Amino acid sequence: MTLEILDSPRRRPASRRVLPPAPPLRAFLSRYGLVIGFLLLWEAASRLGWVSAAVLPPLEQVAAALWDGLASGALVDDIAASLQRAGIAFAAAVGLGIPLGLLMGQLGPVERALDPLLQLFRQTSALALYPVFILLLGLGETSKVFVIFWATLFPILLATIGGVKEVDRKLIEMAQSYGAGQLQVFRRVVLPASVPSIFVGLRLSATTALLLLIAAEMIGANKGIGFQVMNAQYNFQIPLMFAAIFLLAGLGLAANGLLVWLQRRLCRWSLDQA
Amino acid sequence: MTREATIPAAPTVRGEVALRGLSKSFPLQGRLRPVLRDIDLEIRAGEALAIVGPSGCGKTTLLRLLAGLDTPDRGEVLIDARPISGVGTERAVIYQEPRLLPWLTVLDNVAFGLELRGVSHAEARARARRQIELVGLGAFEAAYPRQLSGGMAQRVGIARALAVQPEILLLDEPLGALDAMTKLTMQEELARIWREQKVTMILVTHDLEEAIFLADRVLVLSTDGSAPTTIPVDLPRPRDRNAPEFVAMRRTLMGKFGLH
Numbered sequence: 392m393t394l395e396i397l398d399s400p401r402r403r404p405a406s407r408r409v410l411p412p413a414p415p416l417r418a419f420l421s422r423y424g425l426v427i428g429f430l431l432l433w434e435a436a437s438r439l440g441w442v443s444a445a446v447l448p449p450l451e452q453v454a455a456a457l458w459d460g461l462a463s464g465a466l467v468d469d470i471a472a473s474l475q476r477a478g479i480a481f482a483a484a485v486g487l488g489i490p491l492g493l494l495m496g497q498l499g500p501v502e503r504a505l506d507p508l509l510q511l512f513r514q515t516s517a518l519a520l521y522p523v524f525i526l527l528l529g530l531g532e533t534s535k536v537f538v539i540f541w542a543t544l545f546p547i548l549l550a551t552i553g554g555v556k557e558v559d560r561k562l563i564e565m566a567q568s569y570g571a572g573q574l575q576v577f578r579r580v581v582l583p584a585s586v587p588s589i590f591v592g593l594r595l596s597a598t599t600a601l602l603l604l605i606a607a608e609m610i611g612a613n614k615g616i617g618f619q620v621m622n623a624q625y626n627f628q629i630p631l632m633f634a635a636i637f638l639l640a641g642l643g644l645a646a647n648g649l650l651v652w653l654q655r656r657l658c659r660w661s662l663d664q665a
Numbered sequence: 666m667t668r669e670a671t672i673p674a675a676p677t678v679r680g681e682v683a684l685r686g687l688s689k690s691f692p693l694q695g696r697l698r699p700v701l702r703d704i705d706l707e708i709r710a711g712e713a714l715a716i717v718g719p720s721g722c723g724k725t726t727l728l729r730l731l732a733g734l735d736t737p738d739r740g741e742v743l744i745d746a747r748p749i750s751g752v753g754t755e756r757a758v759i760y761q762e763p764r765l766l767p768w769l770t771v772l773d774n775v776a777f778g779l780e781l782r783g784v785s786h787a788e789a790r791a792r793a794r795r796q797i798e799l800v801g802l803g804a805f806e807a808a809y810p811r812q813l814s815g816g817m818a819q820r821v822g823i824a825r826a827l828a829v830q831p832e833i834l835l836l837d838e839p840l841g842a843l844d845a846m847t848k849l850t851m852q853e854e855l856a857r858i859w860r861e862q863k864v865t866m867i868l869v870t871h872d873l874e875e876a877i878f879l880a881d882r883v884l885v886l887s888t889d890g891s892a893p894t895t896i897p898v899d900l901p902r903p904r905d906r907n908a909p910e911f912v913a914m915r916r917t918l919m920g921k922f923g924l925h
Binding site for chain 1: 733734752762764766767768769777780781782
């Protein structure tokens with residue numbers, strides 16, 4: 392009844408597991424060797440006095456400062472304050488950026504009318520606008536959240552618009568030939584096809600949010616990780632300053648890791664774009 | 666094959682196509698270039714028609730008009746004696762590229778057309794499963810399109826089109842992107858599908874042998890504005906590419922294109 396399949400599958404899903412498993416230690420070293428080397432260099436530079444230990448304290452002092460800060464709850468308050476600012480701004484940017492992007496990507500005239508304005512806003516550094524936001528919104532939380540929101544909005548918005556505009560016209564036509572209406576084309580073709588681009592935007596936005604968070608917290612804040620970095624430097628608590636910097640790096644890695652995990656779950660079909 | 670022609674538009678006959686004065690122009694370098702001029706053609710229900718011609722002759726344009734993806738400048742397409750407007754449930758299109766949705770499995774891709782037409786998810790999947798078995802991909806239901814070879818992906822596209830049980834199957838160079846071996850297998854497959862499903866099949870191709878292998882009639886379009894001609898292919902089925910009549914037919918058709 393059915394014919395033999397002469398052609399074989401093009402390729403199996405790409406997977407690192409196909410390779411012969413490297414010895415665990417070697418695999419670990421090839422991945423993290425340079426990070427370890429960097430930390431060793433730091434330690435050596437500090438211990439052997441290549442750089443003044445007051446400027447570049449040994450790592451165990453940084454670790455101790457981090458532990459003290461977390462155990463005493465001082466740094467925990469800062470983390471909470473920072474997460475709240477970045478979180479609200481990021482959520483607002485995503486909540487506005489994705490729907491607006493989906494709409495703009497679909498409606499050519501709207502996109503053409505709004506694009507020059509968007510480009511103007513995007514090219515204007517959010518940090519340059521921060522004083523304006525402070526004038527308008529005061530030096531409190533609102534201006535901080537707003538400047539983060541402002542900077543975070545554009546990556547997600549532009550990535551979403553790009554994703555929608557790049558959806559393969561042929562797939563849309565295919566769906567239409569099966570009688571799909573506009574809403575069905577959107578829900579069944581445009582939206583899923585845009586998800587990988589949207590994730591690229593989300594990851595860019597998350598990075599931007601943390602970047603702006605620190606800048607915003609360095610001006611007129613009394614808590615937050617960015618405040619702590621500046622404050623520790625003023626008070627010459629250099630280990631604490633580095634502890635706060637490491638905390639920031641960890642926060643960035645965690646945010647990115649979370650988004651990558653989500654992306655893997657939501658778009659298994661496009662792993663090569665991950 | 667001629668018996669249906671004597672009973673036009675009878676309720677039992679489904680999938681009959683008529684073209685009436687069909688014309689379409691496209692703007693090219695600032696002026697309108699006519700691609701199709703006053704095409705009149707009757708296609709019987711259950712007939713297999715191949716459309717051939719040099720590139721730019723309007724083969725694909727004609728198929729798009731039939732599919733309802735474009736509208737003619739003048740004239741009309743009648744299906745079962747009713748003029749069409751836009752796409753319709755009695756037609757399904759198979760393209761040169763499989764046009765599978767990369768985020769859906771083979772099973773969900775085949776069920777896609779049914780779901781768009783309002784069939785419930787469970788029912789669509791059950792029917793899709795049967796179609797997938799029919800094109801010999803039962804073992805690949807859960808695979809994603811990027812895991813398939815070109816030939817397999819095209820089978821999925823064919824299964825998706827068949828799943829909606831169309832009266833008319835419109836194929837736009839469906840095997841044009843496949844390698845020679847796969848192409849031969851798929852031609853046999855299309856012949857079988859056409860025979861078993863009793864659909865009207867309208868096939869655009871640039872492969873004259875494919876046209877003779879599959880079609881009851883070959884419609885030859887030209888680019889010089891001369892009227893299209895139809896050539897009947899009166900060869901017994903299943904067709905043998907090496908039979909003298911087949912070879913002679915191919916030679917005749919190639920002569921039409923000035924290729925000897």
